[in-house]
Amino acid sequence: MCSYNAYFYERNKKTMSSVILPKEEPFTTTFTINASIVSVLLSDDRMHKWLLNNFIQINTFHNRYFDYYDFNFRNCPYIDYQRIRKALLPDKEIISFIINAIENGLYICLVVNTKYIQAWNRTFDMAHELFIYGCDTEKKIFYISSNFKYGKYSNSTCSFLELENSIAMNAQENDYWDKWLKNNLVLISFDKSEKPKFYIDRVKNSIQDYLSGTQIKNWYVNQFLWSKEEIDNRAFGIDCYKALHGYIDRAVDNHDLDFGWRQSFHFMWEHKKIMLTRIKYMIDNEYLENFDIADEYEYVVNHAQMSLSLLLKYSICKDEKLLNRAEDMCRKVKAQEMDILQRLLHEL
Numbered sequence: 001m002c003s004y005n006a007y008f009y010e011r012n013k014k015t016m017s018s019v020i021l022p023k024e025e026p027f028t029t030t031f032t033i034n035a036s037i038v039s040v041l042l043s044d045d046r047m048h049k050w051l052l053n054n055f056i057q058i059n060t061f062h063n064r065y066f067d068y069y070d071f072n073f074r075n076c077p078y079i080d081y082q083r084i085r086k087a088l089l090p091d092k093e094i095i096s097f098i099i100n101a102i103e104n105g106l107y108i109c110l111v112v113n114t115k116y117i118q119a120w121n122r123t124f125d126m127a128h129e130l131f132i133y134g135c136d137t138e139k140k141i142f143y144i145s146s147n148f149k150y151g152k153y154s155n156s157t158c159s160f161l162e163l164e165n166s167i168a169m170n171a172q173e174n175d176y177w178d179k180w181l182k183n184n185l186v187l188i189s190f191d192k193s194e195k196p197k198f199y200i201d202r203v204k205n206s207i208q209d210y211l212s213g214t215q216i217k218n219w220y221v222n223q224f225l226w227s228k229e230e231i232d233n234r235a236f237g238i239d240c241y242k243a244l245h246g247y248i249d250r251a252v253d254n255h256d257l258d259f260g261w262r263q264s265f266h267f268m269w270e271h272k273k274i275m276l277t278r279i280k281y282m283i284d285n286e287y288l289e290n291f292d293i294a295d296e297y298e299y300v301v302n303h304a305q306m307s308l309s310l311l312l313k314y315s316i317c318k319d320e321k322l323l324n325r326a327e328d329m330c331r332k333v334k335a336q337e338m339d340i341l342q343r344l345l346h347e348l
Contacts, residue, residue: 018139020134020143021040021107021134022043023145024042027042028055031147033109040133040188040190047078050197052198052274052277053198054220056203056207056210056275057210061230064243064264066263069236072221073188075221081188082187083185083187084187086184091168098142099135105189107131108131108185111129111173111183112129113172113173114128117130117158119149119157120148125172127172127173129178130145130166132144133145140159141158200348210341212237238338241330241333243264247264248326262308265307268307276294276300279297290347293347299336303336307330
């Protein structure tokens with residue numbers, strides 16, 4: 001008898017039920033774990049204003065890999081988590097364990113082999129993080145989220161057997177980039193004990209640090225996870241534009257774009273969209289009186305999207321004129337953003 005059928009039997013014929021934990025559409029979708037945690041936090045309407053204190057400062061590693069510096073679920077005051085080694089749970093018991101965790105209000109994050117989960121539609125082995133937020137013990141499915149087909153973050157389902165196979169056949173996990181997450185199950189819950197607030201001084205300081213390319217201090221930042229060597233090899237804030245120009249320069253030399261370029265340019269576009277949301281929030285809540293700044297920042301968002309679109313076209317037709325246009329667009333985005341944010345700080 002397979003593990004999940006044994007689990008049903010042990011439930012002594014209780015009414016089969018579907019458990020779907022609260023989760024809303026996130027405003028950040030570049031990375032699975034960030035998107036999933038934000039989607040959980042947004043299940044409480046009060047959290048939107050607190051989240052806007054975050055996602056201001058960014059960083060790159062070795063001038064390539066982008067990430068937010070001021071948001072990490074492992075250092076978030078509203079998130080509790082437990083990490084359990086997969087080796088402590090025999091393969092045939094993991095499904096039952098995950099079902100039990102969900103029924104007790106816990107979300108799950110783990111690394112799986114995407115080849116065995118249909119939502120990814122892959123024919124090759126590849127490790128990636130998966131977020132689980134519900135189950136249906138009658139249909140024998142889990143409700144899941146990740147950056148599935150074409151790297152787009154979305155919700156889907158997988159069968160219990162798919163998940164079991166994706167864990168058992170995960171030959172790629174030892175090479176997975178996140179040493180903290182690999183070979184573990186992470187149980188996540190939403191702690192609502194602290195009242196969320198929007199801190200205008202925090203936002204001002206973060207924007208100043210973004211413009212000066214310095215690390216944010218006194219906030220829930222990523223740095224507690226990094227070694228000194230990692231920090232020394234990171235750029236912050238406005239200096240991250242160098243990484244975008246680097247992708248374009250290497251494409252000129254190699255006649256092709258490096259792996260990761262799409263995620264990097266999408267990330268920068270997303271960063272601008274979140275900043276625009278924050279500006280509109282400050283206007284609506286009377287922190288900022290200049291309505292024109294939101295309209296002006298719309299151009300930053302649009303031009304960031306245009307730079308991504310130009311490179312998408314280049315990836316298909318290899319017309320180097322598109323690289324020149326994308327380079328010019330990146331410079332325009334940086335100049336526009338610096339000008340607008342400096343004026344914004346002056347008015348706050």
